[in-house]
Amino acid sequence: MSRDAKVDAYLDKVAPFARPVLEHVRARVHAVMPEVEEATKWGAPAFLLDGKILLIMAAFKQHLALNFWRGQELRGEAASDEAMGQFGRITSLADLPADSELDRLIAQAAELSRSAPAARKPKAAPKPAAELHPEFVAALDGDPAAKAQFEAFPPGCRREYGDWIAEAKRDDTRAKRIATTMGNLREGKKLHWKYEGC
Template sequence: MKKISSVEEYIENHAQFGESLNILRDIINITELEETIKWSSPVYALDGKNVVGLGAFKNHFGIWFFNGVFLKDGNKLLEQAQEKTKGLRQMRFNSIDDIDKNIVLAYIKEAIENQKLGKEIKPERKGKSVTIPKELLNELNANSALFDAFKLLTLGKQREYCEHIETAKKNATKLSRIEKIKPMILKGIGLHDKYKNC
């Protein structure tokens, strides 16, 4: 797909909806949003944060709301594009007659206000769960104080201890490592805390 360098070029490439896209563009440009091109499509941002985008497809065109999940959607105009898109919502149109300028502008203004309030879906951090090696799990199950202390540690500290045990090749090494870390866990300190405080 050819790289688009301007909004005009994008609209020219979707000539069947050209007039409609220009109407939506004019509505968006009434606001304080800054017009840019990202991913070869028109995107409108506030302080560098994407708020809305224009899109044209084979049989429809519309506006993307990057954090549309927070919009009230009193007119029931928003669609979730795909199941995996958590925040993104789309306002689709099939023809120029579907566009109600006042309603579209109200949605855009609400999206801008939400952005100013900091309402946005934060990307999920990968690897939230911790896999506890069986040797450490046995020790935790046998010692309730140790178990409670381990659960109070941050996920990062839990993960450090689990990796420390898991990386030992011999079972005897794993068990000796567990004995060494038990007092640290009970004190609520992480495996590498002494290096972090230097």
């Protein structure tokens, strides 16, 4: 049985209610999949099979979460959306599924990990082009170099400028933002140019 000292250290620090639940899940995972490896991912205990994450468990102040990596495929409609993980807010052993069900899910997660490619998420529809404030459009039309630079930016950068200007509540604030934008565009700078390369 492969146990990780970092997972032990994590369990030593959790709230008293969480430790027996996490230890129980840990024992079930090792009982079903003796070859599983323990690790910490994003600061939480994780179980890996052939380098792929099967399950992550995390403790919070008043609840904990159990998250199968391929949980939507395993739990489908039964998956909870009220907390991280597919089982909702877990506060005691009674909130876990029965051992037979938990064991089945662990075995099924391992089978999915070994045999089935990860489900592909459908691509999101592209966002519509940014709506530009008429005063900004007029400023761009009056400065061909700035307009050319603006149009050369990717859609997200154009949207950032458009939104920043449109969000101004006062006319003088909008005018200042347009002036700043026009200067930045003439220099080829994106809205958040100061933070690039940080």
